[in-house]
Amino acid sequence: MLGPLLGSGYLLLRDAVSTPRSYLTDSALGLGDAAPRAVPQDALIAVGSTVVDGGLLVKAILLTALWLAGWGAACLARDLLRVSLGPQLVAATVAIWNPYVAERLLQGHWSLLTGYAALPWIALLATRLRARSATAGRAGGLGAWAGPAGFLAAAGLTPTGSLLAGLVALLLVGKRNLPVMAALWILSAAPWLTATALSGAGAEPSDPAGIAAFAARAEPWLGTLGSLAGLGGIWNSTAVPGSRTTFFALVATVLLLALVATGVRAVLGAGTDSESRSGAAAHNLDRTGVRPDDTAEPGSVPDADVESRSGTAAHDPDHTIVPPNDTAGRGSVPDGGSSRDPRHDEARVARRRLVWLAVAAIVLPALGATGWGLSAGEFLVTRVPGAGLLRDTQKFVALAVPAYVLCAAAGCRVVGRWISTMVVDGASAASPRARTGGAAVLFLAILFLTLPDLAWGVGGALRPVHYPAGWQRVAGAVDAPGDVAVLPGGMFRKFRYSGSAPVLDPAPRMLKRDVLQTGELPVRGGVVSGEGERARKVENLLLQGGSANRLAELGVGWVLVEGGTPGPMGESKTTLAQLNPVYADRDVQLYRVPGEIAAHDAAAANRRVSGAAHLLWAALLAGGFLTAAIHSVTRRSVPGEAERESHPDHDNAD
Known part of the structure; x- marks a missing residue:
């Protein structure tokens, strides 16, 4: 790409x-005449370019962001669905190879993509915090909060990214953890909140003409709702891959939504009967977590892959939401009485909330492009200071991506079961790797086919x-x-x-x-x-x-x-x-200009306050990731710590 x-x-x-x-400059700190839309992005590059060439720095951030987006999607699918490598690769590809990423690359929104990349990580870490609170009565110490702090700060490279990340974090973290998470979000947003307060530019009403100008756009044969559901629909018709300007946009969107639809039922945990039977069969598990038979039916969430059959899942260094050695079976997410661990329920709640968030992230921008939606937007930006930040409504389609990656990963598992059932006489005759491997290859091929011109700099435009x-x-x-x-x-x-x-x-x-x-x-x-x-x-x-x-x-x-x-x-x-x-x-x-130049620089006190807010943000960014890394290494170096933490009765303080 x-x-x-x-x-x-x-x-x-x-x-x-x-x-x-x-x-x-004053503008880099958000203290100029214009609204602070590139804060703290510009300040970060200004400081970083004193050591590294600024062009190289931007490329490194963009490359890292896209890599983290894929990795985070894979980890989210692994933790909330217990899927194996094939579906994880599908999740990663959905997160990276989609029209939203392509259009934002063409529009030049590299810093927004850092906020986009943080979303699956924040969803994952917030769900972990919620699950730990449910099992141990507390979310954990500093190490448990370091990761969310770092990713909130990374998302806060732009105000929009900060809003996206904060919404996901507050939605999933649970009531007990809500005050701490809200405080972390405010700290991560300190640079642009401070700049808005000091400069006053961001608090001014915006031009109402921007609502219609930046409204989501309908792509060929799709309409606005279909374009947004396909993760496209950016307002700028020139910042669109060529394949999204023809009838192929409809074909590609149908293919993407078909892949997502195959896993919706599994992600929502709607298969109560089959999951209950799966949970009942799991009572035959031995203490190593080896299942004697793969009894889950198509559409259910569990993924008893090769690792679980070999017993290696009993030592899971990633500390997923669903412990592999509990009595409900590796990765099963039973409803009702079949769950013996509250963390099963918390994972299911998180998945369902992400799905409903995806629905809102698609429907609301589509409504915003209607006549009455435009009127409502114009009313907001002319009367509510700072509401202009919401005028590019298609940006918020990013909130649908965590649910899309989960549904695609779960769907890969489901299709793998369908394939083995249809091709082999008895689904148990095929190994778990064979069941999901072929489906994963099929899913990946379809995903690449839906957007072929994303390759090589979005068809060479990104050079x-x-x-x-x-x-x-x-x-x-x-x-x-x-x-x-x-x-x-x-x-x-x-x-x-x-x-x-x-x-x-x-x-x-x-x-x-x-x-x-x-x-x-x-x-x-x-x-x-x-x-x-x-x-x-x-x-x-x-x-x-x-x-x-x-x-x-x-x-x-x-x-x-x-x-x-x-x-x-x-x-x-x-x-x-x-x-x-x-x-x-x-x-x-x-x-x-000759003569004496009148001074119009920002006040020294304002620069100091803004500088302190930027330093706070930088400390949260670097300190969060460094603390999380040290905590992870320290915890994993303790013999048996991973096994104890993955036990249902132990506080999983990842």
Whole structure:
């Protein structure tokens, strides 16, 4: 998927901008005129690029995020369904190889995908905390909370990712753990919550035109609801793989939903009778967890794989929700009286909640694209401060993915049983590996078929670019006070070296001083207004040929002209003639505004408060993952600890 991007160069595609070096400007801390939508993302890259090239850092984060998304989906399926390797691979593929990921890659939302990647992990860890509270009366110590803290912070790289992760965590963690989880979420969201409070920009009402502009979009032959159910439907019709622009979008969506549908009954635990029989048969288990016969019927959740038959499941270092050596059988999730461990019930509750969350994540954005839904959205953004964060409703389809991966994994198990029943005289004649292996290969082939052009950088669209040398010279020259104004007007560019897709202006992340941006977004033939009031005044002044003195009064010390890109220039030549040229080539021209420049920097106290919030977030991110890793290594190094913790009567303090 990321093959072309891993070459030399920088990610510069629509909203994605990476540069060799970026800086801790007021905007990077969320203290500029615009709403803090890229907080703490920009601050992280600014600090990290002092050590590692910024382009390499963004690529590493994106690659790690997608890898973690697949790994987390596999672990979620393993823990909540007790499936073997084949279905786990299916779960991982559903999480990575889908239209949501493809469209967000094409839109340049690499940081949103870090929040997306955290969702299966947060679902898994929150369910574990809930299960431990149910069995031991407490969730565990610091080690049990370290993982959720780290993943909440990772998801908090953007405000939307933070909202997604917080919703999943609070939904699954249970009432006893709700206060602690809520506190962790607030800490993980500290940078953008603090920036919103200090700058005030995020608390301003948003342009109601953004509701219709960013509403979910219907893909060919699907309608809005079908597009969202297929994990597609992004508002930008140009940020879509080619296969989703034809009749094949319908075929691909039907195939994906068919795979998911095969496992819905199993994930919901609806097969009460068959599961009860499975639980009754499990009473014949010996203490090692070996089942004498695989009696579960098609549609039930248990997966007695090769490991359980060999007895190795008695030592399960992953400490899953369902202990392999309890009397209900490895991985069985019986309903009612057949469950002897409350953790069975907690796993079932988590699965059901994820399914209903998926339904809401698909239906509500679809309703939001209707006439009355648009009216309701416009009412919210004009009267509720900060509601503009919700205008891109298709983002929230990410909440459906944990349920999709569980249903696909469970469905793989179900189809494996169907295949063995139809092909072999007696399902028991086929080994568990043979039952699921063939089904897994079939599922994987279908998943790849549904989106063939996701391969190799989404059909080659995701490729690195190289900035002309003039950008580095300009970046080195901007070293005196004063903000930077840019020409042509607008925030998006089409450079000769960046391809045909519009790209967000790289200047704000390339230069040491704040670059004024209006926040106006051209969408679907219209313009959605932004929050940058001072930037709007400066842009109008330049396009009208205003005086250099007025620029200085507005705090502008530099004017950057980006050549070779379309956009309004107006009467700016009149203004530029009053400025001092600093550097010029075919790509960029830099001018210095003469005279005394009025200060418009954020207050020092605000920078300190925002900096402290970012440090808190960074400590939660690094400390959470480091503590979780140390705790895991320490626990597993104690002889017999894994076996004791997987016993139903022992507190599983993973």
